[in-house]
Amino acid sequence: MLTVSTKCTKCGTCVEVCPAIGIIEMQQQGPELLLPEVCFKCGHCVAVCPEGALDHPQVPLSKQVPVNDLPALDPAAAARFLRSRRSIRSYKQEAVPQELLLQLLDIARFAPSGCNSQGLSYLVVTKRELMAKLAEVTVQCLEEQIGNNVDWVMPFKGFVDVYRNTKQDVILRDAPHLIVATAPKEHFLGRDNARHSLDYIELFAPTLGLGTCWAGLLEICGFTGYPEMYRLLEIGENMTIVGALMVGYPRYTYQRLVDRNPLEVTWR
Secondary structure: OOOOOOOOOOOOHHHHHOOOEEEEEEEEOOEHHHHHHHHOOOOHHHHHOOOOOOOOOOOOHHHHOOOOOOOOHHHHHHHHHHOOEEEEOOOOOOOHHHHHHHHHHHHHHOOOOOHHOOEEEEEEEEOOOHHHHHHHHHHHHHHHHHHHHHHHHHHHHHHHHHHHHOOOOOOOOOEEEEEEEEEOOOOHHHHHHHHHHHHHHHHHHHHHHEEEEEEEHHHHHHHHHHHHHHHHHHHOOEEEEEEEEEOOOOOOOOOOOOOOOOOOOOOO
């Protein structure tokens, strides 16, 4: 049930922004949620109300933050912020305090998710010995796939060779920490949602003096359900790995913004 105060002007904005079309209808007393079982619980209706007249028990007004006094980035500052993100592959060996890691994870929960499905949980690896074992297990997984002539793994054979011949950690880059996103196996949007949430972490990390990089090779093995990896991480049978990100203090500071391929646009 929606709670409507006397401040409601029946402007209909809440009806217009609701993504589940047709479940909010304007009545004589104000907006009414006709199909609560279909509601995404996204909070749009409460957040958009210009009068603050609407409340929803599952996305309460009391937990929403007014935006009228928050500073807005100008386009140039926003572009610089986005372009300054870099994938960090050289880390200091200093451990990141748990408080900072929690700040990173807390921002991730605000990332967009399909139909507001969310559904992610996070496992943070902080032990050096476990990081080393995960790198080894990832290489073992890749070697098995190479031995079976699996097409997708062949471009990564060079990484396996470097790891075996030099003992250089080309898998987790000697990062002090790893964030592993997990979701229930039946969550068909789990991997998509993880991409968005870990992207938020990537963008937020530099504001805390941290750097990140996608742990792509470990992810691939996690996606295949490699048993030894799940055993090491103590991930239950009903859960699956949907994303992984290395985290730590960058060893070096980038001095320039890197260019990319020219923009290609087709207008119709």
